[in-house]
Amino acid sequence: MKTMHTQYTNRILLALMATGLLAISASAQTVRFNSQPKGNKVVVSGDSSIHKWTMESGIIGGTMEVDANFPESALTNPEAAKPTVNVYVPIRTLKSGKATMDERMEETMTASKFPRVEYKLIELKPKSKAGATGALEFDAVGALTIVGKTVTNTMPVTIEKKDGKLKVVGSTPIKLTQFEIKPPVISLPLLPDISVYDDLKIDFEWNLAPRPEKK
Amino acid sequence: MSQPDQSFDFNRRNFLKGSSLAALMTMMGGVELISPAQSSDAASSALRKPKVKVAVIGLGPWGREILDQLGRLEQADIAAICDNYPAMLRRSASKAPDAVQTENYEEILANKDIKAVIVATGSHQHKDIVLAALRAGKHVYCEAPLAHTIEEAREIALAAKANSAVVFQPGLQMRCDPHRRFLLPFIRSGALGKPIMARAQWHKKQSWRQASPNSDRERAVNWRLQQNTSPGLIGEIGIHALDQAAWMFNVMPTAVTGFSSTIVWNDGRDVPDTVEALLDFPEGVRMNYHASLGTSFDEEYELLYGAEATVMMRDGKAWMFKEVDAALLGWEVYARKDNFYKETGIALVVDGSKQRNLSEATTDDPGNALPQLYYALEAFLGNCHEISTEVDEFRATYGEDNEEALAEHLAGVVQAREAKRQAPGYLEGYVATALALKVNEAVTSGKRLELRKEWFELT
Numbered sequence: 001m002k003t004m005h006t007q008y009t010n011r012i013l014l015a016l017m018a019t020g021l022l023a024i025s026a027s028a029q030t031v032r033f034n035s036q037p038k039g040n041k042v043v044v045s046g047d048s049s050i051h052k053w054t055m056e057s058g059i060i061g062g063t064m065e066v067d068a069n070f071p072e073s074a075l076t077n078p079e080a081a082k083p084t085v086n087v088y089v090p091i092r093t094l095k096s097g098k099a100t101m102d103e104r105m106e107e108t109m110t111a112s113k114f115p116r117v118e119y120k121l122i123e124l125k126p127k128s129k130a131g132a133t134g135a136l137e138f139d140a141v142g143a144l145t146i147v148g149k150t151v152t153n154t155m156p157v158t159i160e161k162k163d164g165k166l167k168v169v170g171s172t173p174i175k176l177t178q179f180e181i182k183p184p185v186i187s188l189p190l191l192p193d194i195s196v197y198d199d200l201k202i203d204f205e206w207n208l209a210p211r212p213e214k215k
Numbered sequence: 216m217s218q219p220d221q222s223f224d225f226n227r228r229n230f231l232k233g234s235s236l237a238a239l240m241t242m243m244g245g246v247e248l249i250s251p252a253q254s255s256d257a258a259s260s261a262l263r264k265p266k267v268k269v270a271v272i273g274l275g276p277w278g279r280e281i282l283d284q285l286g287r288l289e290q291a292d293i294a295a296i297c298d299n300y301p302a303m304l305r306r307s308a309s310k311a312p313d314a315v316q317t318e319n320y321e322e323i324l325a326n327k328d329i330k331a332v333i334v335a336t337g338s339h340q341h342k343d344i345v346l347a348a349l350r351a352g353k354h355v356y357c358e359a360p361l362a363h364t365i366e367e368a369r370e371i372a373l374a375a376k377a378n379s380a381v382v383f384q385p386g387l388q389m390r391c392d393p394h395r396r397f398l399l400p401f402i403r404s405g406a407l408g409k410p411i412m413a414r415a416q417w418h419k420k421q422s423w424r425q426a427s428p429n430s431d432r433e434r435a436v437n438w439r440l441q442q443n444t445s446p447g448l449i450g451e452i453g454i455h456a457l458d459q460a461a462w463m464f465n466v467m468p469t470a471v472t473g474f475s476s477t478i479v480w481n482d483g484r485d486v487p488d489t490v491e492a493l494l495d496f497p498e499g500v501r502m503n504y505h506a507s508l509g510t511s512f513d514e515e516y517e518l519l520y521g522a523e524a525t526v527m528m529r530d531g532k533a534w535m536f537k538e539v540d541a542a543l544l545g546w547e548v549y550a551r552k553d554n555f556y557k558e559t560g561i562a563l564v565v566d567g568s569k570q571r572n573l574s575e576a577t578t579d580d581p582g583n584a585l586p587q588l589y590y591a592l593e594a595f596l597g598n599c600h601e602i603s604t605e606v607d608e609f610r611a612t613y614g615e616d617n618e619e620a621l622a623e624h625l626a627g628v629v630q631a632r633e634a635k636r637q638a639p640g641y642l643e644g645y646v647a648t649a650l651a652l653k654v655n656e657a658v659t660s661g662k663r664l665e666l667r668k669e670w671f672e673l674t
Contacts (some may be wrong), residue, residue, distance in 0.1 A: 026517060035612065035613065036613075037609070037612075037613035037617040037620035037621070037624070038620050038623065038624075058610050058624050058627060058628075059605075059608055059609055060612075061611075061612035061613075090608040090612070092604045092608060093604065093605060093608050095601075095628070103264070133327070176461075187297075
C-alpha cells in the first residue's frame, strides 16, 4: 500500500515538474519580431521663429526579441522587461512637404555620414499593474543615437499585443543641443533670419510581427 | 544682384525694391500674389543638391535644349547621351563632355548606375523606348505628346501607373512653371469673374523641314511633316496651350471644330502648316487656338477672358487687364503696371511691385527668368532622387518582397510630393495627349468632333 502511494506521489510530482518545466520553457522562449512594412509612422515636430513645423516618415526599421508572454510578462518579470530592441529611422525618409526644408534637415543632420536615427532599449519600467491587458504602459529607458551622439532617454510607451503582433506607441521630447547639433539659422535675402528652436518632439507608432518561418 | 555682404546696408526704398510683392502686401494687410517658391529657392541656393545620373535619348533640337538646361542644373549628372544618328551625337558632345555616347538606347537601359532617362525622340518612337525604360526600372521623362496615337499613349501611361517605384513625368513643362502654378489658384478662385472665352496662338515662320544628306535620313529627321508619324502643329505645339486652358479652367472641353491649310510650305508634306481649332467648354465658353508656320506676327501667348478681368500669359509672365466695372482689389494699387497699346496690364509676376518699377526698366523683357523646361527638369530630378531614396530605404528596411506595401508607401510619398515639387504625372500626360490628338483629328479632317469623356479616362 505504501509502495503504491509512493508511486502515485512520484507520478504527480513528475507531472508537476514536467508542467513547470514546460511553463518555464515557454516563458523563456525568445520570439523575434520584425518591423512591418505597413502602418509605421514617426513624426518629428518643432518650432521656429516664424512657424511650427513637422517632418514625417513611414519607415521604421528594427527588431524586438522578447519572451513568448511579452508584454504582459514584462510587468512582473524583471528579465522580461529587458528585451533586445533595436530601432532605426532612415534620416532621408523624414519629409516636411517642403523640398528646401528637407534638404536643409539632411544637411544639419549630416545624413550622408549618419544616415539613421538609432535607438537601443535598455529596460522597460512597468507603469501598468500586474495582470493588466490591452495597451500596457511602460517607461522605456534606452540609448538614442543621433548624428553619432548617444544619449540615454526615458520615454513613456504603450505596448500592445494583438493577433500575435506588437504595436508600440511612444513620444519623447528631445533637444538638438543634447546631440551637439547647433539649431540651424536660415538666412534669407533682405528678410530676418529664421531660427529653428532647440526643442523637438518625436512621436511614433511602430508595428511588428513575428519573423516568418523561412520556406 | 545684391552682394551678400551688402545685405544689411539698405534703406526703405531698397527694401521695397528688392522685396517680394508678397512681403509688401503682407505689410499692407493685402493679398499675397507671388510664388512662395522664390524665397525658398533663394534659401536653398546654398544647399548642395543631390545628383541624379541621367541620360538623354534623342538629340534633335529639343534634345539639345534639354541638355542645355540639364547643364544648368546642379542635380543633373549627365551620364549618357543617345541618338541613332552619329552626327547628332557629335553635335551634342560638347554639351555633355563626360557623358557616354551611344547609338543604342538599350545600352543606357542596361547601365544600372543610370537612374533616369529623358526621352526626346520623335513622338512615334516614344513607346518602345519608354516601355523598355520602365521595365528596366528607370525614372522616365517623356516628351509631350506621349505618343502619336491614343493607343500608344494609353499603353505608356498604364505602364507608368503600374510601376510606382519610378517617377514618370510627361514633358508638359508649363505645368512646372512657378509663375503658372502661382497663377492657377488665382484664376480658379474666380478672380477673373465668370469665364467668357480663351484664345491662344503660336506663330513662327519656319518650315519645320531639316536638311539631310540622303533620302533615308530625310524621312527620319523630318518625321514631323508626315501625318503617319506626326500629330502636327496641334500635337507637337498646341498640346501645351490646350492643356493649360483645361488646367486653368479646371474642366475638359466637350467638342472641337477644326480647320487646317497648307499655305506657305507646299513641299510634299501632308501635315498642314496652319491650323485653327475652336473648342467648346461647358457653359458656352469657347477657346480659339491657332498655330502657323507661315507667319511670325505676334508670336505666342494665351488669353483667358473673364467678366471681371482678362489674363494674358506671355514670355513667362502674366498680366491682368481689369474691366472698368470690376471691383478694385486692394493689392493692385501697388502692383507693377505695363502698357499694351491702349490697355494697362497689372503684372501678375514675381517681384512685380510698383516700387520696383519706379527704379528699373522692367518693360516686357523676360529678363533673367528661367525657361519652363528648366523648372520641369528640376522637378523631375528632385522627384527622382526622392523616390529612389524612399525605394532604397524601404527595401533595405523591409526586404525586397514587399512590393505591395512599397506601392502603398510610395502613394503617400507621391501625394506629399505633389504638394511640394509640383509636376504632372502619367495621367496628366495621357489626358493632354488624348486631347491634342483628338483636336488634331478634327483639325486635319475639318470636322466637328464631340469629345467623349471615355477618351480621357485611363482604363
